[in-house]
Amino acid sequence: MPRNRTSRRLAADTALLVVAVAFALPLAWVVLSAVDPHANLRVRIPDGLTWDNFHAVLTPDITYTPLLNSLVLCGGGTALTVVCAALAAYPLSRFHSRLNRPFLLAILFATSLPITAIMVPVYALFVRVNLIDTLQGTILFFAASQLPFAIWLMKNFMDGVPKELEEAAWTDGASSLQSLVRIVLPLMGPGLAVVTVFSFVMMWGNFFVPFMLLLTPDQMPASVSINDFFGNRGMVAYGQLAAFSVIYSTPVILLYVLVARRLGGGFALGGAVKG
Amino acid sequence: MRRSPGQARRFARAFPLTPAVVLILLFLAGPIAYCVYIAFTDLQLTGQAHSSFVGFDNFRRAFRDSEFLNAVWLTLVFTVLSALVGQNTLGLALAALMKRASKPVRTLTGGVVVTAWVLPEVVAGFLLYAFFRREGTLDAILAWLHLPRQNWLFTLPILAVSFANVWRGTAFSVLVYSAALDEIPAEITEAAEVDGAGGWRRMWHITLPMIRRSIATNLMLNTLQTLSVFGLIWVMTRGGPGNKSQTLPLFMYEQAFQNSMIGYGTAVALLLLLVGSLFSVVYLRLLRTEV
Numbered sequence: 001m002p003r004n005r006t007s008r009r010l011a012a013d014t015a016l017l018v019v020a021v022a023f024a025l026p027l028a029w030v031v032l033s034a035v036d037p038h039a040n041l042r043v044r045i046p047d048g049l050t051w052d053n054f055h056a057v058l059t060p061d062i063t064y065t066p067l068l069n070s071l072v073l074c075g076g077g078t079a080l081t082v083v084c085a086a087l088a089a090y091p092l093s094r095f096h097s098r099l100n101r102p103f104l105l106a107i108l109f110a111t112s113l114p115i116t117a118i119m120v121p122v123y124a125l126f127v128r129v130n131l132i133d134t135l136q137g138t139i140l141f142f143a144a145s146q147l148p149f150a151i152w153l154m155k156n157f158m159d160g161v162p163k164e165l166e167e168a169a170w171t172d173g174a175s176s177l178q179s180l181v182r183i184v185l186p187l188m189g190p191g192l193a194v195v196t197v198f199s200f201v202m203m204w205g206n207f208f209v210p211f212m213l214l215l216t217p218d219q220m221p222a223s224v225s226i227n228d229f230f231g232n233r234g235m236v237a238y239g240q241l242a243a244f245s246v247i248y249s250t251p252v253i254l255l256y257v258l259v260a261r262r263l264g265g266g267f268a269l270g271g272a273v274k275g
Numbered sequence: 276m277r278r279s280p281g282q283a284r285r286f287a288r289a290f291p292l293t294p295a296v297v298l299i300l301l302f303l304a305g306p307i308a309y310c311v312y313i314a315f316t317d318l319q320l321t322g323q324a325h326s327s328f329v330g331f332d333n334f335r336r337a338f339r340d341s342e343f344l345n346a347v348w349l350t351l352v353f354t355v356l357s358a359l360v361g362q363n364t365l366g367l368a369l370a371a372l373m374k375r376a377s378k379p380v381r382t383l384t385g386g387v388v389v390t391a392w393v394l395p396e397v398v399a400g401f402l403l404y405a406f407f408r409r410e411g412t413l414d415a416i417l418a419w420l421h422l423p424r425q426n427w428l429f430t431l432p433i434l435a436v437s438f439a440n441v442w443r444g445t446a447f448s449v450l451v452y453s454a455a456l457d458e459i460p461a462e463i464t465e466a467a468e469v470d471g472a473g474g475w476r477r478m479w480h481i482t483l484p485m486i487r488r489s490i491a492t493n494l495m496l497n498t499l500q501t502l503s504v505f506g507l508i509w510v511m512t513r514g515g516p517g518n519k520s521q522t523l524p525l526f527m528y529e530q531a532f533q534n535s536m537i538g539y540g541t542a543v544a545l546l547l548l549l550v551g552s553l554f555s556v557v558y559l560r561l562l563r564t565e566v
Binding site for chain 2: 008009012013015016017019020023024025026027029030033040041042043080083084085087088090091092094095097099103105108109110112113114115116117118119120121122123124125140141143144145147148151176177180201204205206207208211222223224226227238241245248249252253256260
């Protein structure tokens with residue numbers, strides 16, 4: 001039996017390593033090319049290390065402005081999402097109402113709609129109400145599109161905070177807003193972090209929304225400006241493209257690691273999948 | 276109007292919902308309603324002072340348009356290959372293998388697969404563009420193995436973008452299935468093992484039936500996610516060459532903006548939304564017993 005188990009473990013390890021190598025190849029390309037003075041399209045060990053690619057892209061035009069735009073868009077969108085979701089989740093989690101269930105089902109339904117499909121009408125609508133090519137319009141749409149899932153997650157996390165803790169505050173005359181801010185939210189710190197990080201990561205990587213709703217080049221976030229490496233600059237400098245990709249991806253990977261560590265692997269799924 | 280104290284309290288309690296509901300109504304429900312409206316008009320981008328109601332013309336036109344039918348077909352191929360077969364099966368296989376593997380290998384594989392998932396969509400697109408293009412990594416590997424080389428993005432673009440979507444999306448299935456497999460009581464598998472059931476039979480007769488709800492949920496979410504993929508394909512192929520990888524979202528975009536036919540593009544969007552809603556309803560039904 002033990003030998004059988006060892007050989008099975010060995011087989012599983014081998015199979016997983018093969019998959020891991022296959023998945024790692026494209027990732028290795030971006031990391032190696034970023035420090036390769038002669039980067040091209042294939043994975044290879046650089047014949048010398050260089051920071052030139054990073055130096056070349058670390059300019060206001062290529063990196064700083066787009067990243068700052070991303071930060072404004074995603075920061076604003078996330079803040080709006082988290083505040084609205086926390087407020088909305090509170091009555092859903094604390095008070096019983098006949099409307100809770102239909103509301104939650106509607107939210108869950110909206111969570112799974114293909115948002116890509118509504119970008120054309122959103123564009124037409126934004127042109128009509130003069131929100132096109134504005135950061136605030138894009139932030140509002142980002143928040144709205146992320147809200148259903150954020151409310152759902154937030155509500156599930158909030159359900160985990162025992163109600164008894166608030167009851168004392170209620171008898172002392174605290175309003176529900178006070179008990180939300182002073183008691184419930186501090187107690188669901190990790191849950192709050194998950195909703196925040198998840199919303200931010202989703203927006204940071206989103207390409208289609210800013211691609212449609214923003215027109216002025218110097219308002220573009222990194223997810224859209226990265227395209228410039230292909231179009232306007234003629235020959236593609238793969239090393240620089242790789243360096244920029246590394247810079248642009250690092251924040252979300254770090255954020256993910258931060259949150260995943262705290263909550264174990266399946267953080268994003270807590271609410272969505274289990275219902 | 277005078278409210279009873281109970282009503283007033285209920286109203287006060289529901290009040291915090293307002294900002295979220297307003298945002299969702301204005302920016303999600305509004306566009307969807309507007310979508311339904313403009314899908315029945317001939318709204319164009321150029322000189323859009325006037326648009327008139329054209330009834331079902333856009334839809335009739337779509338079903339006669341060979342490019343639309345091509346996009347439907349490619350969306351189907353893309354979804355079945357990458358979501359139903361690729362992400363789902365590979366995700367289940369990886370989750371099952373991870374349960375048996377040693378810890379360092381499990382951590383390493385999990386880390387790599389999840390990194391592919393967390394990466395921004397456009398970056399993932401570039402990485403796989405570099406991987407599949409002529410002179411790219413896959414090409415180099417094939418040459419090294421003395422296998423016939425190909426420019427995948429040119430000859431089989433839909434296959435290349437499907438693989439890309441598997442690369443990017445499998446982590447989600449791994450997480451779902453890892454959680455599901457952890458919930459199977461060890462005694463059941465052990466009992467089957469003692470009775471002499473081999474690995475495949477245990478998988479087929481015990482594991483799969485026990486996690487069938489997770490399978491259904493995962494299939495549904497993978498499908499919905501894959502239906503709306505735009506950036507990944509846009510970066511890798513722009514829907515080309517010709518329209519050989521033009522799925523519905525890209526077709527919608529092309530009609531609305533490159534051909535300036537917002538009305539027609541929106542009709543396509545509405546169809547996509549309807550298909551999505553259908554899957555969404557099935558998903559809710561699946562959860563119903565659990566919510």
